[in-house]
Amino acid sequence: MKRSLNIFRNVSNSRGMTLIEIMIVITILASLGAILATKVVGAQKKAKVREAKIQIAELSKALDMYYTDCGHYPDSGQGFSALLPGGESSCTNWGPEPYLKKKPLDPWSHEFSYSLENGNYTITSFGEDGQPGGTGYAADITNE
DSSP states (O other): OHHHHHHHHHHHHOOOOOHHHHHHHHHHHHHHHHHHHHHHHHHHHHHHHHHHHHHHHHHHHHHHHHHHHHSSOOOTTTGGGGGSTTOOOOOOOSOSSOSOSSOOBOTTSOBOEEEEETTEEEEEEOTTTTSSSOSGGGSOEEOO
Protein backbone atom coordinates (compact mmCIF):
# COMPACT_ATOMS: atom_id res chain seq x y z
CA MET A 1 0.00 0.00 0.00
CA LYS A 2 2.84 2.35 0.79
CA ARG A 3 4.15 1.88 -2.72
CA SER A 4 0.93 3.07 -4.37
CA LEU A 5 0.93 6.18 -2.22
CA ASN A 6 4.34 7.13 -3.65
CA ILE A 7 2.98 6.89 -7.17
CA PHE A 8 0.13 9.25 -6.37
CA ARG A 9 2.45 11.61 -4.58
CA ASN A 10 4.73 11.88 -7.67
CA VAL A 11 1.80 12.43 -10.00
CA SER A 12 0.25 15.07 -7.83
CA ASN A 13 3.57 16.95 -7.66
CA SER A 14 4.08 17.00 -11.45
CA ARG A 15 3.53 20.38 -13.03
CA GLY A 16 3.02 21.61 -16.63
CA MET A 17 5.65 23.38 -18.70
CA THR A 18 7.27 26.43 -17.21
CA LEU A 19 7.07 29.83 -18.86
CA ILE A 20 10.72 29.59 -19.95
CA GLU A 21 10.12 26.21 -21.65
CA ILE A 22 7.12 27.63 -23.51
CA MET A 23 9.13 30.67 -24.62
CA ILE A 24 11.93 28.41 -25.92
CA VAL A 25 9.46 26.33 -27.93
CA ILE A 26 7.82 29.46 -29.38
CA THR A 27 11.25 30.88 -30.32
CA ILE A 28 12.21 27.66 -32.10
CA LEU A 29 8.91 27.57 -34.00
CA ALA A 30 9.21 31.25 -34.98
CA SER A 31 12.77 30.67 -36.25
CA LEU A 32 11.67 27.70 -38.34
CA GLY A 33 8.75 29.72 -39.70
CA ALA A 34 11.02 32.60 -40.71
CA ILE A 35 13.45 30.27 -42.49
CA LEU A 36 10.64 28.55 -44.37
CA ALA A 37 9.00 31.86 -45.31
CA THR A 38 12.20 33.20 -46.90
CA LYS A 39 12.66 29.95 -48.85
CA VAL A 40 9.07 30.08 -50.14
CA VAL A 41 9.33 33.75 -51.18
CA GLY A 42 12.64 33.07 -52.94
CA ALA A 43 11.13 30.11 -54.78
CA GLN A 44 8.15 32.21 -55.89
CA LYS A 45 10.43 34.92 -57.29
CA LYS A 46 12.53 32.35 -59.19
CA ALA A 47 9.34 30.82 -60.59
CA LYS A 48 8.21 34.23 -61.89
CA VAL A 49 11.53 34.69 -63.71
CA ARG A 50 11.16 31.23 -65.29
CA GLU A 51 7.56 32.05 -66.22
CA ALA A 52 8.67 35.28 -67.92
CA LYS A 53 11.23 33.33 -69.98
CA ILE A 54 8.56 30.85 -71.03
CA GLN A 55 6.17 33.66 -71.99
CA ILE A 56 8.90 35.33 -74.07
CA ALA A 57 9.49 32.03 -75.89
CA GLU A 58 5.75 31.75 -76.62
CA LEU A 59 5.62 35.35 -77.88
CA SER A 60 8.59 34.58 -80.12
CA LYS A 61 6.67 31.65 -81.61
CA ALA A 62 3.66 33.89 -82.27
CA LEU A 63 5.91 36.47 -83.97
CA ASP A 64 7.56 33.76 -86.08
CA MET A 65 4.13 32.51 -87.20
CA TYR A 66 3.23 36.08 -88.14
CA TYR A 67 6.49 36.30 -90.11
CA THR A 68 5.70 33.03 -91.90
CA ASP A 69 2.27 34.33 -92.95
CA CYS A 70 3.23 37.93 -93.71
CA GLY A 71 6.89 37.87 -94.70
CA HIS A 72 7.85 40.47 -92.06
CA TYR A 73 7.59 41.12 -88.35
CA PRO A 74 5.30 43.82 -86.98
CA ASP A 75 7.07 47.16 -86.72
CA SER A 76 7.86 48.63 -83.32
CA GLY A 77 4.82 50.91 -83.48
CA GLN A 78 2.43 48.00 -84.03
CA GLY A 79 4.11 45.72 -81.52
CA PHE A 80 1.99 42.93 -80.17
CA SER A 81 -1.23 44.68 -81.16
CA ALA A 82 -0.67 43.31 -84.68
CA LEU A 83 -1.04 39.80 -83.24
CA LEU A 84 -4.28 40.48 -81.36
CA PRO A 85 -7.86 40.09 -82.57
CA GLY A 86 -8.74 43.21 -84.57
CA GLY A 87 -5.13 44.39 -84.28
CA GLU A 88 -3.42 46.86 -86.60
CA SER A 89 -1.83 44.37 -88.97
CA SER A 90 -0.64 45.21 -92.45
CA CYS A 91 -0.77 41.51 -93.28
CA THR A 92 -3.74 40.04 -95.15
CA ASN A 93 -2.45 36.46 -95.47
CA TRP A 94 -3.33 35.19 -92.03
CA GLY A 95 -6.38 33.18 -91.08
CA PRO A 96 -9.35 34.06 -88.89
CA GLU A 97 -7.56 33.11 -85.65
CA PRO A 98 -5.32 35.75 -84.06
CA TYR A 99 -1.79 34.86 -83.04
CA LEU A 100 -2.50 36.00 -79.48
CA LYS A 101 -5.85 35.96 -77.70
CA LYS A 102 -5.13 38.84 -75.32
CA LYS A 103 -2.55 41.52 -74.59
CA PRO A 104 0.51 39.81 -73.08
CA LEU A 105 1.55 40.75 -69.54
CA ASP A 106 4.58 39.44 -67.71
CA PRO A 107 4.27 37.60 -64.36
CA TRP A 108 4.44 40.95 -62.52
CA SER A 109 1.48 42.28 -64.58
CA HIS A 110 3.65 44.68 -66.61
CA GLU A 111 3.51 44.90 -70.39
CA PHE A 112 6.26 43.28 -72.40
CA SER A 113 8.39 45.63 -74.47
CA TYR A 114 8.73 44.91 -78.20
CA SER A 115 11.12 46.54 -80.65
CA LEU A 116 12.18 45.76 -84.19
CA GLU A 117 15.56 46.86 -85.54
CA ASN A 118 17.17 45.70 -88.79
CA GLY A 119 14.68 42.85 -89.14
CA ASN A 120 15.41 41.46 -85.65
CA TYR A 121 12.94 41.80 -82.82
CA THR A 122 13.58 42.08 -79.11
CA ILE A 123 11.04 41.12 -76.46
CA THR A 124 11.78 42.37 -72.96
CA SER A 125 10.25 41.97 -69.53
CA PHE A 126 11.63 44.60 -67.17
CA GLY A 127 11.43 42.22 -64.21
CA GLU A 128 9.92 42.70 -60.81
CA ASP A 129 10.30 46.49 -60.68
CA GLY A 130 8.96 47.11 -64.22
CA GLN A 131 11.84 49.53 -64.95
CA PRO A 132 14.67 49.12 -67.50
CA GLY A 133 17.91 47.80 -66.03
CA GLY A 134 18.08 46.49 -62.52
CA THR A 135 19.70 43.55 -60.80
CA GLY A 136 18.51 40.32 -59.25
CA TYR A 137 14.77 39.81 -59.69
CA ALA A 138 14.43 43.35 -61.07
CA ALA A 139 16.83 42.58 -63.96
CA ASP A 140 15.57 42.71 -67.55
CA ILE A 141 14.67 39.41 -69.20
CA THR A 142 14.92 39.31 -73.01
CA ASN A 143 14.78 36.84 -75.87
CA GLU A 144 18.40 37.61 -76.72
